[in-house]
Each structure stands twice: as C-alpha cells, then as structure tokens.
Amino acid sequence: MSEAIQFNNVSLNYGSKNDVVEVLKRINFSVNSEEIISIVGPSGSGKTSIIMLASGLETATEGSIKINNEEIVGLKEDKLSEVRRKNIGIVFQSFYLIPNLTAIENVLLSLEANQKYNQDDDAKALLADFGLYHRLNHLPSELSGGEQQRVAIARALINKPKIILADEPTGNLDSANSASMMDLLFNYTKKSKTSLVMVTHDNSIAERCDRIIEIKDGQIV
Amino acid sequence: MVKLFNAQQLRLINKYAIRDFSRSYKKLWVVASTLFISLLLLSLTFSVKEALNNEIEANAKELLGGDIQITSGIDPLPSLVFEELKALGKVSSSIELATMVSKKGQSSVFSELRAVDDNYPLYGEIITTPQGAAEKIFLNTDKPTVLINESIQNLLQVEIGDDVVIMGKSFNVAGLVLSVPDLAERAVFGEFAIISKSSYDQFELSSAGSFLDHEYRLKFNNSNEEGEQTRLAKSIIAYDDTIETRLPGESGRSLNRIIDNFSNFLNLVSVSAMIIAGIGISNTLLSFVNQRNTSIAVKKSIGFSSNFIQLMYFYEIILILIGTSIIAYLFGVFSPLLANEFLPKSLGIDLQPTISLIGYLNIFFIGLLVVLIFSIPSLYSISEIKAVALFRNTFQPVSLNFSLKNIILLAILVTILTTYFVLQTDQKYYTVLYFLAFFITMLIFYGVSKLLIFFLRRLHKFSNNGYRIAYRNIVAKKSLAPIMTISLGIGLTLLLTLSFVANNLKKEISDSIPSMAPDLFFVSIDRDIKSDLEAFIKNIDPNVxxxxxxxxxxxxxxxxxxxxxxxxxxxxxxxxxxxxxxxxxxxxxxxxxxxxxxxxxxxxxxxxxxxxxxxxxxxxxxxxxxxxxxxxxxxxxxxxxxxxxxxxxxxxxxxxxxxxxxxxxxxxxxxxxxxxxxxSDLSSNDILALVVERFPNVSAIKVDRILSQISGVLNKIFIAVTGISLIVIVIGLIVIVSAVMVQATFRRYNNLIYKILGVDFPTILKAMTIEFAVIYFTLIFFALSVAVLGSYLVVENTLQLTWKFDLGLTLWILLTTATVSFVLILMANKSIFSPKVYPLIRNE
Incomplete structure (x- = not known):
C-alpha cells in the first residue's frame, strides 16, 4: 500500500526570532492510501496545523511533507494549487460555501478548478446521493447547516481526490446531523478508495477510524 | 492550473465573471456610473471636435469660397494680373473693409462691409431672409441695396426696406444675411453687411485707408488639375511677396485652433473626472475584495490561483468598461446633433454624427488606462488573502497593494496616459503642466488627510460624546477623511480656480477696462480731415x-x-x-x-x-x-x-x-x-451720430459694444467651463457616497453599540456633522490655497491682469458644495441612524 501523506521531522513556528511559538515540533507520521485516520488532541495542540500543512495552505518551518510522494515544501503558490487540485479535497468546520453560488455551482467549482467542464450530471448525481436533489439551485443562505455541510463534502469529493482533509467537519452540527454526516463521509471515502484525515474532538467519531493520531503540545503522543 | 489561461480557462473566467457580475451588480454601480459619466464627457468632447473637423474638411472650398484665395491688401491686383488669373478659371473679386453703417441722423455701428461681384459666391450660397434677397444687390436700380446681418438690424433698429447710410451714401436694406459660405467672423460674432462691388465702385467708397483688403477667389476650370492650377496661380502673383494666398485646407485654421484649444481643455477636465472616478473604483474594488474575502479563500483552497482570481475580477471590470464605454461613445457620437442647436446659425455649420472604430478605441484606451491604474492596487490585494484563514476563521481586511512591482507598473501606466494626452495636443507644455499640477494636488490632499488624522490623534481629549465619536470615525482605519479629501478636494480646487480666473477676467472687462478705456476708437482717419474732425469734436464737447x-x-x-x-x-x-x-x-x-x-x-x-x-x-x-x-x-x-x-x-x-x-x-x-x-462725459452715441453725419467716411468703434460682445462670449464659455468642472465635483460626490455606503455595515454596527450603550440619535447626528465639518474645513483651507495660487499665476502671469479675491463668490461656492455634499452623505447614511438590533446580534 503506498503512502498518501508523509510528514518527516515537520516543524511549524510562528512569531519573530525573539518570540517564537512552536506549533508543531519535528513530527513524523504517514497516511496510507485508502486509510482513514483521525487526529485528536486538546485545543491549541496543533491538530488543525497538520491539516493546513498537508493541504499546502501553510508552509512548514522545517522538515519534509510529501503528498502522493511529491515533496510540497518549498513549492510556489501556483504549483501548490496544482497539487491541491489534483490530490486533495478539504472540508471545513464552517462549511465555507460561496454565498452567491447555488449548491450545484459550489460543487462544480471544484471540477472547474481542474478544468473538468460540462459535468453537471455528475454533480447532480452526487448531490442526489447526499439527499440534496431538491436543493440543487438553492443558495447557501437557503440551506440548513446540515445541508450546507453536505454540499461542502460533495464539493470536496466531486473531483475524486486521493486525500480528504476534514477539519472538525461536524463541529457546527447537532448530534443527529453529525452522525448522518459521518456515515456519508465514511461510506464515500471507502467507496472511492480515498484517504481521509480528520481532525475531531468527538471520540465516537475518532473510534470509527482506522487509526488515531493524538497530538499534544505540538508533538505526536 | 496546468497551463495558465488556455481557451477553456478563459471561458471559465468569462462564465464566473458574468455570473458574479449579474448577482453583484448593485455593488459595482459606483464603478459603472463614475466610469460612464467621465467617459461620456470625454466622448462628447471627441465627437463634437471630430464632427467639427470633418465639417470643416468636407466644406473646405465653401469655407474658403474658392479653390484658392488671393489677398492683395490695400491695393487691387493690376488688371493684367487679374486677366491672367481669369484664364485659369472663374474669378470672384471682393473688397473687405471696416466702416460705419448708420440709420440716418441716428445711431451708427462699426461693421465689416464686404463688396462682392456677381460671381460671388463661387461655392455654396448666401442664405438670406427673405429668400433670394442676395440677388437684389446686383440689380441696377436707382438706389443701391445692402444685405445686413441680424446684429446690425438690432442695433440700428431697421427693417427690411428701410434705408441705411454707408460712407454718406444711402442704401436700401434688401434683406438679412443669415450665413455666407466662407467664414466671416464678424458675420457670426459682430456686425456684417454685403453690397455689390459695382455699388462700391460707383459711389467711390474708397477712403477706408489701411483697414481694407482686396480679395480674389478662383474656381479652376479644370478641377482635375488643381495642384497644377494652384501652382500656376501662385506663379502669376509671385512678383509681389506681400500678396498672400490661402488654400481650402487652410480656410478653417483659426476655427480649428480654437476648437483644438477648447477640446484640449475639456479633455483634461474629463481625464481629471476620470481619475477621481478611479479613486472611487479603487475604493469600491477594495471593499468588494474584502467582502469576498471568504469566497476568495475558498477558491484558493480548492486550487484556484491568485492570478486566476485576479484575472476574473479584472475581466469583470473590463466588461463594465466595455459596456459603459460603448454607451458613452454612442451618446457622444450623436452629441453633434445637439451641438448644432447651440452653434450660431450664421456659421452655416451642420455637424453630423460619425461612428468610427478609432474614435471608440480612443475612448476605450483612455478608460482602460485609468481602470488599470486604479484597479491594480485593489485587485492585487487578492494575493494577500490566505486560505488558511478558513481553518481559524480569522479574516483580516486587506489593503491596497503597493509592492515595488506594482509601483513600477503604475508609473509606466501613468506615463502612458500622460504621454497619450500630450501627444494629441499642440499645447504640450500646458498639458504636462496640468497633469503635474493635478498629481501634485492629489498628493497634497492625500497628505492633508494624513495630517488631519495625525493632529487629531494628538488632540483627542474630548469630554463630549459627539466630539469623541466624530474623532473616532475620522482616525479609524476605514475613515472617510482620505477619500473625501482627495475626491472632493480636487473637484473643489478645480471649481474654485476656474471661478477665480473667470471672475477676475469678467471684472476686468466689466469694471476696470470701461473705467480706463476710451468711449470711441476712430480708425483710418484721413490726414486731410484730421484737424477738421478734431475741431468739430471739440466744438461739441470742449472737455473731450x-x-x-x-x-x-x-x-x-x-x-x-x-x-x-x-x-x-x-x-x-x-x-x-x-x-x-x-x-x-x-x-x-x-x-x-x-x-x-x-x-x-x-x-x-x-x-x-x-x-x-x-x-x-x-x-x-x-x-x-x-x-x-x-x-x-x-x-x-x-x-x-x-x-x-x-x-x-x-x-x-x-x-x-x-x-x-x-x-x-x-x-x-x-x-x-x-x-x-x-x-467724453457726453453720450458717445450722440457724438458718433453727429460725427458720422458730418464726416461720412470716418469710422469709429464703440468700445462698450466690443466689451459687451467679449463679455457675451466669455459668459457662455464660463458657464460651460463651470458646468464641466461641476461634473468633476459630481463624480467626487458619487465617490464619497459610495465610500459612505461601503462603510455602512461598519458604521451601522458601531452605531448599534452606541445605541446599546445609551447614545441617542441627536448625538450620533452631531458626531456626523462634526466629522464632516472637520474634514471639510481642513479641505477648504488647502483647496482655497491651491486655487488662490493657481488662479493668481494664471491671472497675473498668463492674462497679465491684476488678481483680486472675491469673498462673496468664494463663500457661495464653498457653502453650496458643503450643503450638497453633506445632504448627500446624510442620505447615503440614512440606514445607519436607526440600526436594527436583531440582524446584527444574529450576525446576519
């Protein structure tokens, strides 16, 4: 089984020379393809920072990060965007749908970023699978929180990425919505043979994953 | 993206931009409206100028009255030379002189008199009331006839069929000249009359002295060989250096020069308006980017690059530019039809709309430069939006991006814009000077806003809530001060400067000159009658x-x-x-x-x-x-x-x-x-009537008539100029209103907090009034200083007049501008006076 993500001695610092905040301290881990892992730990331990680094949206202070065996540390913005487009789908805690785009347009955005055009049927099918067929042309403001997150997950999955990075995807949902959302996410990642790295505070969700990585004070424990 | 901006991606950009535009057009109205107004102004100027030039070019022969015009001055051409010219084609000879036209025993008026032969005009026709009256002057009747223009008719109070006296001879008024094909300035702006050349010869009206020109116009027999014929005509008169020739291309030259100078001025005002519009564009785009902070971050997280997103918004702005420039151009193209209504009919000019791609591209290119200059710092701020903020939900508003690369790019674009204007005008020096003064004034006003904030920060110990809120609003990061100071400051400076120059010039003409100037000018007085004339006048008024x-x-x-x-x-x-x-x-x-x-x-x-x-x-x-x-x-x-x-x-x-x-x-x-x-203390009209009756060949110009003519023309120009500079202020106000509206959410939120804390509506209104007053009074000080300095330099150095300050005019302009600005700002702010608590608490 090949490795989808590799972190080797990765550190992340913020602040100036005299006032350095060490967010991550030389951490090492890898995620295999089709593996589902959860990252848990107390607030401020560095969980989300791992997702930020893995997505190429933040740059490691030192160390090496490989996505599908491609080193991403040191890449320029355009190249990082390309790696992200080809390999990664991100799900945020706050959904972050684009407010003036309808549900289907939000999903198509992900395909169009990859120069995949005229795939409206795929997007419709996916949203129908997510129980949103009747909401295709609704703006985010017309959707409930659970519906918005389902659109956000569909946006992350539509492009069939090799890795899904999810940052507390159920953090803004009630328990019923949360459970159905996780069912959806697990089923689809397994079905599409995708790796899933998920930050969560919810132990019940973490326990459903193949592996749990626990972070404390910027280190894996 | 694998390849940057291939065809499919460009289609995608097009799709996103149109979708975004159709769903957010309300937020872009400032960009569209300010661009439209300034492009319209530019388009009107270009179109009318082009139509006038086309008209002059198309009617070059009519405007000259022939294929070539020969002016021999005081003396006629020798008959042999005249005969030689006749061999080349049809010749029309005329004499132009300045003389008095009088109503017998009553008033007199100094007029241009044209004595023409029956070949006149070689091109075009004399338009008269009644129709066909021109032919009457050539009829061999006992009493000679004259055509006069409307101005003589009004001044002498004569009707068609009445008699007028020219150099002691009585002429019957056969009709009114409405226009002659060849441009006669006095026919348009002054007094003008036509008689036949035979009347002139018959009555020996020959003592017009040096204010007399013999003119000959030729219509060549063979129009296919105009070049050769022209060469031949010139060779015939080559024996005398003082004989002047004019060709059709040169006929409208003085009119062209006036048009060029005025349109150059209008262009500069238009580009000023456009630059102020640019400030609004920049501000609107920046707030647009900040409002779309999350969407931009999401797009980046999905994999869109900053370049792609920037290009999408650039494309959106270009779409607005294309739309507004096409509409503005079409309005401009048809403006010559409207201009015809304002042009003196006696000019005989009928402007026609002309649509040309070059004309449109000219407008578009200038608009593009201004849009690029002002959107680059705003849209390049997109690169500062980080997608990682999506994880932390910590969005910081971005500010204008003035990286070294951008500064160099902007400097190049500003240079291209300036050079483009400078190359289009003959007044290169003044154009460069104007741009320099404009950009320096912009910097001054930007500095003024910063200075105001700097000083207020040092004087912030206010014990009154109204003052404290006003102070906080001015020194806040999103303060109105910079944008209001620059956009209103420049408009106000321009209006004040032009008004000061105009006012000084008008006062010189209406007050200073009449008190110093003589009442009458006598021209070309024969030396044989000088002593008699002097004695005659002294007899009328010994104190003259x-x-x-x-x-x-x-x-x-x-x-x-x-x-x-x-x-x-x-x-x-x-x-x-x-x-x-x-x-x-x-x-x-x-x-x-x-x-x-x-x-x-x-x-x-x-x-x-x-x-x-x-x-x-x-x-x-x-x-x-x-x-x-x-x-x-x-x-x-x-x-x-x-x-x-x-x-x-x-x-x-x-x-x-x-x-x-x-x-x-x-x-x-x-x-x-x-x-x-x-x-003299006596009436100049009475003296003139007596002089003309006793000395029919004496010509005199009434100075007050000339001054009233100049005043009339100047008044029209000043109304136009003030109107145009008001457009700059209007655009400035739109920009300010847009800035107010952009801040509305922020202000509404602040006011809600004040409301929760117990601050009442009058205090908020008072704070807003104080805020406006502080900014406006600071702005007035600098606008007035720049306007006084600028107008002083123009009045004292260029016009060589004595500069005077007019407090009444200054107060009127400042108070009117302040009132209009404040009312507009209040109207734009109306939603923030009574903020609704619920949506804000729910963060909606």
Whole structure:
C-alpha cells in the first residue's frame, strides 16, 4: 500500500526570532492510501496545523511533507494549487460555501478548478446521493447547516481526490446531523478508495477510524 | 492550473465573471456610473471636435469660397494680373473693409462691409431672409441695396426696406444675411453687411485707408488639375511677396485652433473626472475584495490561483468598461446633433454624427488606462488573502497593494496616459503642466488627510460624546477623511480656480477696462480731415479727451538679415507681432504710459535712418536685442532700421498702443493716416451720430459694444467651463457616497453599540456633522490655497491682469458644495441612524 501523506521531522513556528511559538515540533507520521485516520488532541495542540500543512495552505518551518510522494515544501503558490487540485479535497468546520453560488455551482467549482467542464450530471448525481436533489439551485443562505455541510463534502469529493482533509467537519452540527454526516463521509471515502484525515474532538467519531493520531503540545503522543 | 489561461480557462473566467457580475451588480454601480459619466464627457468632447473637423474638411472650398484665395491688401491686383488669373478659371473679386453703417441722423455701428461681384459666391450660397434677397444687390436700380446681418438690424433698429447710410451714401436694406459660405467672423460674432462691388465702385467708397483688403477667389476650370492650377496661380502673383494666398485646407485654421484649444481643455477636465472616478473604483474594488474575502479563500483552497482570481475580477471590470464605454461613445457620437442647436446659425455649420472604430478605441484606451491604474492596487490585494484563514476563521481586511512591482507598473501606466494626452495636443507644455499640477494636488490632499488624522490623534481629549465619536470615525482605519479629501478636494480646487480666473477676467472687462478705456476708437482717419474732425469734436464737447496717432502699414521681413519666419515659431506667444500686416506709428518722444525699460530713445532729426522701438514683451519673446537690425516692408519697400529701445506697453486700458514705433523724422516721408480715441462725459452715441453725419467716411468703434460682445462670449464659455468642472465635483460626490455606503455595515454596527450603550440619535447626528465639518474645513483651507495660487499665476502671469479675491463668490461656492455634499452623505447614511438590533446580534 503506498503512502498518501508523509510528514518527516515537520516543524511549524510562528512569531519573530525573539518570540517564537512552536506549533508543531519535528513530527513524523504517514497516511496510507485508502486509510482513514483521525487526529485528536486538546485545543491549541496543533491538530488543525497538520491539516493546513498537508493541504499546502501553510508552509512548514522545517522538515519534509510529501503528498502522493511529491515533496510540497518549498513549492510556489501556483504549483501548490496544482497539487491541491489534483490530490486533495478539504472540508471545513464552517462549511465555507460561496454565498452567491447555488449548491450545484459550489460543487462544480471544484471540477472547474481542474478544468473538468460540462459535468453537471455528475454533480447532480452526487448531490442526489447526499439527499440534496431538491436543493440543487438553492443558495447557501437557503440551506440548513446540515445541508450546507453536505454540499461542502460533495464539493470536496466531486473531483475524486486521493486525500480528504476534514477539519472538525461536524463541529457546527447537532448530534443527529453529525452522525448522518459521518456515515456519508465514511461510506464515500471507502467507496472511492480515498484517504481521509480528520481532525475531531468527538471520540465516537475518532473510534470509527482506522487509526488515531493524538497530538499534544505540538508533538505526536 | 496546468497551463495558465488556455481557451477553456478563459471561458471559465468569462462564465464566473458574468455570473458574479449579474448577482453583484448593485455593488459595482459606483464603478459603472463614475466610469460612464467621465467617459461620456470625454466622448462628447471627441465627437463634437471630430464632427467639427470633418465639417470643416468636407466644406473646405465653401469655407474658403474658392479653390484658392488671393489677398492683395490695400491695393487691387493690376488688371493684367487679374486677366491672367481669369484664364485659369472663374474669378470672384471682393473688397473687405471696416466702416460705419448708420440709420440716418441716428445711431451708427462699426461693421465689416464686404463688396462682392456677381460671381460671388463661387461655392455654396448666401442664405438670406427673405429668400433670394442676395440677388437684389446686383440689380441696377436707382438706389443701391445692402444685405445686413441680424446684429446690425438690432442695433440700428431697421427693417427690411428701410434705408441705411454707408460712407454718406444711402442704401436700401434688401434683406438679412443669415450665413455666407466662407467664414466671416464678424458675420457670426459682430456686425456684417454685403453690397455689390459695382455699388462700391460707383459711389467711390474708397477712403477706408489701411483697414481694407482686396480679395480674389478662383474656381479652376479644370478641377482635375488643381495642384497644377494652384501652382500656376501662385506663379502669376509671385512678383509681389506681400500678396498672400490661402488654400481650402487652410480656410478653417483659426476655427480649428480654437476648437483644438477648447477640446484640449475639456479633455483634461474629463481625464481629471476620470481619475477621481478611479479613486472611487479603487475604493469600491477594495471593499468588494474584502467582502469576498471568504469566497476568495475558498477558491484558493480548492486550487484556484491568485492570478486566476485576479484575472476574473479584472475581466469583470473590463466588461463594465466595455459596456459603459460603448454607451458613452454612442451618446457622444450623436452629441453633434445637439451641438448644432447651440452653434450660431450664421456659421452655416451642420455637424453630423460619425461612428468610427478609432474614435471608440480612443475612448476605450483612455478608460482602460485609468481602470488599470486604479484597479491594480485593489485587485492585487487578492494575493494577500490566505486560505488558511478558513481553518481559524480569522479574516483580516486587506489593503491596497503597493509592492515595488506594482509601483513600477503604475508609473509606466501613468506615463502612458500622460504621454497619450500630450501627444494629441499642440499645447504640450500646458498639458504636462496640468497633469503635474493635478498629481501634485492629489498628493497634497492625500497628505492633508494624513495630517488631519495625525493632529487629531494628538488632540483627542474630548469630554463630549459627539466630539469623541466624530474623532473616532475620522482616525479609524476605514475613515472617510482620505477619500473625501482627495475626491472632493480636487473637484473643489478645480471649481474654485476656474471661478477665480473667470471672475477676475469678467471684472476686468466689466469694471476696470470701461473705467480706463476710451468711449470711441476712430480708425483710418484721413490726414486731410484730421484737424477738421478734431475741431468739430471739440466744438461739441470742449472737455473731450482726444488723442490721435499717425499710423502706417508695415510687415516684418527679417531680423539681422534672417527671414523672420525662420526665427519665430507659430507657437511663439508674440508671433502675432511679426505675422502679416502690422500698423506702426511714430513719435518724437516716448509716451508717458510706455516707459522705456531697456535702451534709449533716439535724438530728433536724422530722416535718412530708421530707428525702432519695440514692445518689450514681444521683443523678449522674439529674441531681439538692442542694436539688432530689423527689416520692415513699408508700402512695398524694404527698409532696414536699428532697434533702439524696448518699451513696457500696457494694452489693458485699450488706448492707442503700438508694438512697433519708429522715429518721426524718418516717418515723415511716408503716406499715413490717423487712429484716434475719444473719451467724453457726453453720450458717445450722440457724438458718433453727429460725427458720422458730418464726416461720412470716418469710422469709429464703440468700445462698450466690443466689451459687451467679449463679455457675451466669455459668459457662455464660463458657464460651460463651470458646468464641466461641476461634473468633476459630481463624480467626487458619487465617490464619497459610495465610500459612505461601503462603510455602512461598519458604521451601522458601531452605531448599534452606541445605541446599546445609551447614545441617542441627536448625538450620533452631531458626531456626523462634526466629522464632516472637520474634514471639510481642513479641505477648504488647502483647496482655497491651491486655487488662490493657481488662479493668481494664471491671472497675473498668463492674462497679465491684476488678481483680486472675491469673498462673496468664494463663500457661495464653498457653502453650496458643503450643503450638497453633506445632504448627500446624510442620505447615503440614512440606514445607519436607526440600526436594527436583531440582524446584527444574529450576525446576519
């Protein structure tokens, strides 16, 4: 089984020379393809920072990060965007749908970023699978929180990425919505043979994953 | 993206931009409306100018009245020469002179009289009321007939069929001249009459002295060989250097020059309006980017690059530019039809709309430059939006991106914009100066806003809530101060400067000049009647101030042996002194109001040598030095004299002044006539009526008539100029209102907090009034300073008048602008006065 993500001695610092905040301290881990892992730990331990680094949206202070065996540390913005487009789908805690785009347009955005055009049927099918067929042309403001997150997950999955990075995807949902959302996410990642790295505070969700990585004070424990 | 911006991606950009635009157009109305107004102004200017130029070009022969025009001056062409010209085609000869047209025993008016033969006009036609009246002047009747223009009719109160007196002869008014094909300035702006040449010859109306021109117009037999025919015509008159020729292309030259200068001014005002609009565009785009902070971050997280997103928004702005520029251009294209309504009918010009791709591209290109200059710093801020903020939900508003790369890019674009304008005008120096002054003024006002914030921060201990809230609003990061100071400041400065210049000029014409100027100007007084005329007038009014100066015609040939046209360029400020025929005078002693500032006056006597005294300003402009050798052609003979001194000549009092004066001893040999002035406590109308009756050949210009004509033209120009500068203020106000609306959410939130804390509505209103007053009064100080300095330089240096400050006018402009601005700001702010608590608490 090949490795989808590799972190080797990765550190992340913020602040100036005299006032350095060490967010991550030389951490090492890898995620295999089709593996589902959860990252848990107390607030401020560095969980989300791992997702930020893995997505190429933040740059490691030192160390090496490989996505599908491609080193991403040191890449320029355009190249990082390309790696992200080809390999990664991100799900945020706050959904972050684009407010003036309808549900289907939000999903198509992900395909169009990859120069995949005229795939409206795929997007419709996916949203129908997510129980949103009747909401295709609704703006985010017309959707409930659970519906918005389902659109956000569909946006992350539509492009069939090799890795899904999810940052507390159920953090803004009630328990019923949360459970159905996780069912959806697990089923689809397994079905599409995708790796899933998920930050969560919810132990019940973490326990459903193949592996749990626990972070404390910027280190894996 | 694998490849940057391939065809499919461009289609995607197009799709996103159109979708975004269609769903967010309300937020872009400021960009669209300010762009439209400034492009419309530019388009109107270009279109009317192009239509006028086209009209002049298309009717070049009508405007000249022939294929070639020959002017022989005071003397007619010899009959042999005339016959030779006739062999080339049809010839129309005419005589133009300035003389008095009177209603017998009553009022008189100084008019241009054109005596024409029956071949006139060779091209086009004379439009008259009643129709066909032009033919009557050629009929051989007992009483000769004349065509007069509406201005003479109004001044003399005569009707068609009445009699008027010209040089002592009675003429019957056959009709009114509405227009003549060849441009006659006085037909448009003054008094103009036409008689037949046979009447002129028959009645020996020949004592018009040096204010007389013999003109010949030719219509070639063979129009296919115009070049050759023109060459032949020129060779026939080559024997005399003083005979001038004009070709059709040159006929509308003076009109063209006026159009060019005025349209250049309008273009500069338009581009100023556009630059202020640019400030609004920049501000709107920045707030647009900040409002879309999350969407941009999401797009980045999905994999869109900053370049892609920037290009999408650039494309959106370009779409707006294309739309607004097309509409503005189409409005502009049809504006000549409207302009026809405002042009004097006597010009005989009928402007036609012309659609041309080049014309549109010209407008678009200027709009594109301005849009790029002002959108680059806003849209490049997109690169500062980080997608990682999506994880932390910590979005910081971005600010204008002035990286070194952007500064270089902006400098290049500003240079292209300036150069583009400079290359299109003859007034390159003034255009560069204007742009320089404009950009410096912009920087000054930006500095003013920063200075205001700086000082307020040091004086922030206010004990009153209204003052504290106003203070916080001004020093806040999203303060209105910079944008209001720059956009309103520039508009106000422009309006104040133009109003000060206009007001000074109008006051000089309406107040200062009439008090100094004579009442009447006598032109070309025959020296044989000078003494009788003088005695006659003194008999009417013993206290009259009469001044007569001798006068002869001369033309400038060379300076130190070099032909003058090789030394003096057309654009030289004093080129008029050495161009064409010029009246010179002579004197034994210098006039007291013409002090010598360099060199010395000459000793009396020495009739064999010519000494010359020059107007100092003209002499310096033309590069002359004391003891230079100047050759003048006086009455057909070249005479070389020595330049002895420079005089300071003040032309403002409209007394008799000459740029060139020679020594009396030498001049005594010349044939000459007199020019004179009269100032009296009696009515100039009455004196003139008596003089014209007794001396029918004397011509006199009433100064108040000339001044009222100038005032009339100036008033129209100033109304237009003020109206145009008001457009700059209107755009400034739109920009301010948009800035207020952009801040509305922020202000609403603040006001809600104040409301929760117990601050009442009057306090919020008071705070807003104080905020406006502080910014406006700071702005006034600098706008007034720049306007005073600018108008002072123009009035004192360029117009050579005495600059005076008009407090009433200043207060009127400042109060009106303040009231309109404040009311608009209140209207734009109306939603923040009573913020609804619920949506804000729910963060909706």
């Amino acid at each position: 101030a009469l001044e007569f100066s001798p006068m002869a015609s001369a033309s400038f040939i060379s300076l130190n042996g070099t032909p003058i046209e090789e030394i003096v360029s057309k654009n030289n400020r004093s080129a008029w002194v050495v161009r064409g025929d010029r009246r010179i005078s002579w004197a034994e002693k210098p006039k007291p109001d013409n002090p010598i500032i360099e060199g010395e006056w000459w000793e009396p006597g020495n009739e064999d040598e010519m000494f010359i005294s020059m107007d100092s300003r003209a002499a310096y402009d033309l590069g002359m030095k004391i003891n230079d050798k100047i050759t003048l052609n006086i009455l057909g003979r070249d005479v070389t004299g020595t330049l002895k001194n420079f005089r300071e000549v003040d032309y403002r009092d409209i007394s008799v002044n000459f740029a060139i004066i020679i020594n009396k001893a030498f001049a005594n040999k010349l044939p000459y006539e007199y020019i004179g002035t009269l100032k």
